[in-house]
Amino acid sequence: MNNRLIGAAVVGQSGGPTAAINASLAGVIEACVGNTDTITKLYGMRNGIEGFLEERLVELNPLFTAEDGSADRKGALIPLMQTPASALGSCRKKLPKPAEDPGFYERLISLFRKYDIRYFFYIGGNDSMDTVAKLAEYLRTSDYEMRVMGVPKTIDNDLMGTDHTPGFGSAAKFIATEMQEIVRDCAVYTVKAVTIVEIMGRDAGWLTAAAALPNLVSGAGPDYVYLPEVPFDMDAFFGDVARAFEKHPNVVIAVSEGARFADGHYVGEGTQSGAVDVFGHKYLEGTAKTLENAVKAKFGCKVRSIELNLPQRCGAHIASARDLSEASLCGQQAVLSAIGGTTGAMIAMERFENRDFPDGYGCRYVPKEISGIANAVRVVPREWIVPENNNVTDECLTWILPLIQGEVQTVWKDGLPAHFVIA
Amino acid sequence: MNNRLIGAAVVGQSGGPTAAINASLAGVIEACVGNTDTITKLYGMRNGIEGFLEERLVELNPLFTAEDGSADRKGALIPLMQTPASALGSCRKKLPKPAEDPGFYERLISLFRKYDIRYFFYIGGNDSMDTVAKLAEYLRTSDYEMRVMGVPKTIDNDLMGTDHTPGFGSAAKFIATEMQEIVRDCAVYTVKAVTIVEIMGRDAGWLTAAAALPNLVSGAGPDYVYLPEVPFDMDAFFGDVARAFEKHPNVVIAVSEGARFADGHYVGEGTQSGAVDVFGHKYLEGTAKTLENAVKAKFGCKVRSIELNLPQRCGAHIASARDLSEASLCGQQAVLSAIGGTTGAMIAMERFENRDFPDGYGCRYVPKEISGIANAVRVVPREWIVPENNNVTDECLTWILPLIQGEVQTVWKDGLPAHFVIA
Numbered sequence: 001m002n003n004r005l006i007g008a009a010v011v012g013q014s015g016g017p018t019a020a021i022n023a024s025l026a027g028v029i030e031a032c033v034g035n036t037d038t039i040t041k042l043y044g045m046r047n048g049i050e051g052f053l054e055e056r057l058v059e060l061n062p063l064f065t066a067e068d069g070s071a072d073r074k075g076a077l078i079p080l081m082q083t084p085a086s087a088l089g090s091c092r093k094k095l096p097k098p099a100e101d102p103g104f105y106e107r108l109i110s111l112f113r114k115y116d117i118r119y120f121f122y123i124g125g126n127d128s129m130d131t132v133a134k135l136a137e138y139l140r141t142s143d144y145e146m147r148v149m150g151v152p153k154t155i156d157n158d159l160m161g162t163d164h165t166p167g168f169g170s171a172a173k174f175i176a177t178e179m180q181e182i183v184r185d186c187a188v189y190t191v192k193a194v195t196i197v198e199i200m201g202r203d204a205g206w207l208t209a210a211a212a213l214p215n216l217v218s219g220a221g222p223d224y225v226y227l228p229e230v231p232f233d234m235d236a237f238f239g240d241v242a243r244a245f246e247k248h249p250n251v252v253i254a255v256s257e258g259a260r261f262a263d264g265h266y267v268g269e270g271t272q273s274g275a276v277d278v279f280g281h282k283y284l285e286g287t288a289k290t291l292e293n294a295v296k297a298k299f300g301c302k303v304r305s306i307e308l309n310l311p312q313r314c315g316a317h318i319a320s321a322r323d324l325s326e327a328s329l330c331g332q333q334a335v336l337s338a339i340g341g342t343t344g345a346m347i348a349m350e351r352f353e354n355r356d357f358p359d360g361y362g363c364r365y366v367p368k369e370i371s372g373i374a375n376a377v378r379v380v381p382r383e384w385i386v387p388e389n390n391n392v393t394d395e396c397l398t399w400i401l402p403l404i405q406g407e408v409q410t411v412w413k414d415g416l417p418a419h420f421v422i423a
Numbered sequence: 424m425n426n427r428l429i430g431a432a433v434v435g436q437s438g439g440p441t442a443a444i445n446a447s448l449a450g451v452i453e454a455c456v457g458n459t460d461t462i463t464k465l466y467g468m469r470n471g472i473e474g475f476l477e478e479r480l481v482e483l484n485p486l487f488t489a490e491d492g493s494a495d496r497k498g499a500l501i502p503l504m505q506t507p508a509s510a511l512g513s514c515r516k517k518l519p520k521p522a523e524d525p526g527f528y529e530r531l532i533s534l535f536r537k538y539d540i541r542y543f544f545y546i547g548g549n550d551s552m553d554t555v556a557k558l559a560e561y562l563r564t565s566d567y568e569m570r571v572m573g574v575p576k577t578i579d580n581d582l583m584g585t586d587h588t589p590g591f592g593s594a595a596k597f598i599a600t601e602m603q604e605i606v607r608d609c610a611v612y613t614v615k616a617v618t619i620v621e622i623m624g625r626d627a628g629w630l631t632a633a634a635a636l637p638n639l640v641s642g643a644g645p646d647y648v649y650l651p652e653v654p655f656d657m658d659a660f661f662g663d664v665a666r667a668f669e670k671h672p673n674v675v676i677a678v679s680e681g682a683r684f685a686d687g688h689y690v691g692e693g694t695q696s697g698a699v700d701v702f703g704h705k706y707l708e709g710t711a712k713t714l715e716n717a718v719k720a721k722f723g724c725k726v727r728s729i730e731l732n733l734p735q736r737c738g739a740h741i742a743s744a745r746d747l748s749e750a751s752l753c754g755q756q757a758v759l760s761a762i763g764g765t766t767g768a769m770i771a772m773e774r775f776e777n778r779d780f781p782d783g784y785g786c787r788y789v790p791k792e793i794s795g796i797a798n799a800v801r802v803v804p805r806e807w808i809v810p811e812n813n814n815v816t817d818e819c820l821t822w823i824l825p826l827i828q829g830e831v832q833t834v835w836k837d838g839l840p841a842h843f844v845i846a
Binding site: 013017047050083084085086089090091092173176177178180181182184185186187188189190195213214216217218220304306307308309310311313314315316317318320401404405406407410412413414415416417418419 | 436440470473506507508509512513514515596599600601603604605607608609610611612613618636637639640641643727729730731732733734736737738739740741743824827828829830833835836837838839840841842
């Protein structure tokens with residue numbers, strides 16, 4: 001075929017860690033190791049494009065090739081898949097616009113030339129897809145032939161152009177499991193108490209919506225969930241809490257870190273009193289902590305706030321098996337599409353009704369032109385949030401549910417999950 | 424035998440939830456259902472002794488007996504074992520001293536008589552063992568014959584008279600797993616950053632010690648752990664952080680919620696500036712948050728604090744299989760010992776070298792006179808904390824490690840762990 005391009009490839013990870021980003025890396029590696037006639041060598045860049053500029057590269061083929069020349073699934077790829085965070089490290093570098101700093105891109109191209117890199121795979125979220133878009137844009141004006149592909153990743157599920165994102169399902173499964181356990185925990189006493197759980201996602205409420213999944217599955221979910229897509233009203237919130245107390249003494253709330261008042265101020269901006277700590281810093285309380293204080297003042301009852309914090313994005317020990325599998329397939333498809341001639345695209349996920357699965361869920365992986373994807377945020381549709389702004393609809397939960405299905409057959413070492421380190 | 428006592432039994436759960444307290448309940452149920460010739464009926468008291476006083480009782484035999492009359496393991500006991508928190512509910516009631524309020528005990532006895540209760544099983548921590556001790560003390564002066572047994576439970580591992588406590592191993596496994604994931608997550612960036620993880624255990628540092636387990640298993644553990652058993656020194660802590668920065672840019676710290684300065688003040692008492700929030704409440708920052716602010720002021724680097732909070736005590740989805748098994752055996756042994764004539768005792772765990780297990784760990788379950796157990800706290804021995812007060816020894820970790828071994832074959836429902844509810 002006339003579009004055959006032979007040379008090395010480089011893969012990088014960028015943005016915040018997830019439980020599935022190494023599964024996408026494993027997918028890229030598996031497809032590259034399986035196609036060494038075209039992709040002669042696969043480099044990993046340490047710390048994304050930042051490390052690439054410093055030529056901090058690691059040859060991945062030797063680490064992931066079995067003795068018979070095939071990809072080493074059992075010894076290396078599967079342990080890599082169950083390792084959270086970015087095994088190659090990450091960065092948060094925003095590239096300049098090609099027209100504004102062509103010198104930057106010339107330096108990149110000289111490095112690509114040096115290592116004969118003809119394929120560039122970048123796994124990440126919004127900023128990373130921006131990197132892919134800009135690099136593809138520059139390459140259209142360059143005589144250096146290289147194919148650039150984005151592999152989606154973000155727990156926030158807020159990327160445009162794809163049904164959902166790898167990493168979201170695992171974070172959703174962690175959050176839903178924790179919520180169910182927290183609700184059980186909070187139910188043991190008869191004393192009135194409110195527990196407020198703060199969940200990641202500053203602009204999109206997908207993860208906060210996932211906190212309500214136990215309501216669909218077991219009934220042991222939070223009384224209310226508050227998403228950043230709709231304005232937060234303190235009086236309405238107090239009314240919600242009061243109504244929940246009429247049903248049971250243990251009220252549990254899930255709230256997005258990005259919950260905002262109608263005037264646009266974050267709930268978590270907290271005190272307006274100008275209070276400072278011993279070091280002179282203004283207190284930034286966080287959303288749950290602010291609501292904890294508000295409920296304490298209003299109801300005088302026991303209140304506890306819980307921030308699920310980093311564990312929700314790196315909870316590989318309770319990853320969704322479907323999520324990891326999909327993440328890997330996105331990585332594989334990026335390689336196969338690039339070999340086939342595609343460039344300047346992200347692998348998008350398209351959901352379809354698949355009667356081969358008991359839950360009727362199917363997903364296919366298709367390259368999508370990158371330019372329309374970066375720098376926009378996909379939020380939870382208004383019609384999936386109830387009119388009272390304090391919960392999501394069953395339709396929303398039914399949409400999320402397939403993404404948390406399946407459990408990883410974790411490999412353990414001395415009682416802890418075994419992780420794979422790219423030394 | 425002349426000490427045979429036939430009648431009903433009652434079982435209760437008290438104190439804070441754990442991932443293993445329902446396994447102990449399952450053990451009590453299993454042994455009672457298997458001995459209905461002696462224990463004719465088993466009641467569960469809702470919300471511990473508090474609910475018992477209100478006669479909120481539930482008959483457990485019908486819920487947990489299979490068609491053939493044996494204990495229903497598969498349909499009921501195993502699901503119960505994997506359910507976190509107290510399926511019967513809990514309370515935090517402290518009983519009066521028998522000499523000071525005999526009327527209270529007379530009311531209890533009249534209720535025992537009403538239901539012909541001859542066996543009393545109470546699963547809990549320090550306060551619950553105090554309840555068992557006082558009840559046993561009163562019964563020695565009463566003509567009502569009833570046998571009273573305590574079943575240990577606490578994630579804090581701080582009960583006297585037992586090698587360790589059911590619930591600790593599962594919390595330790597959750598904490599160690601989370602720490603390993605957090606350390607992976609924090610390692611992805613090259614920018615200097617400190618992450619401070621706050622762990623439960625106000626007076627005993629066992630759980631904080633468990634945070635260091637990954638150092639023994641995979642190397643992916645925190646740089647330092649700070650226990651409440653030794654004084655916390657801010658300058659020494661700053662020195663520790665500076666030394667860690669010489670090794671790598673991502674410093675991870677685990678600290679007990681109970682960390683105290685030499686003068687006895689908790690680190691988490693926080694600000695002395697008298698800062699108040701919009702509602703006029705004094706800020707209580709918590710230990711990790713206080714250290715976050717201190718490190719930010721001293722080093723000017725990125726700092727994040729994480730409170731593992733409730734999830735660490737109800738993390739049934741990653742329970743230690745050995746812990747659940749031991750918790751169940753403690754419950755069973757309490758019933759068997761009581762049938763055999765024992766009263767006023769707690770089932771203690773004795774560790775021994777067992778060559779039948781690959782890790783050489785064995786445990787036996789023996790009744791121990793209750794009076795010496797309640798109202799004292801077992802802390803981490805001084806010699807298991809390094810002289811610099813910023814870590815635990817390998818000997819300490821080697822002691823904890825067997826308790827987190829084994830993974831539960833969780834039953835799942837629609838992607839979430841299935842829980843058993845005593846309706």
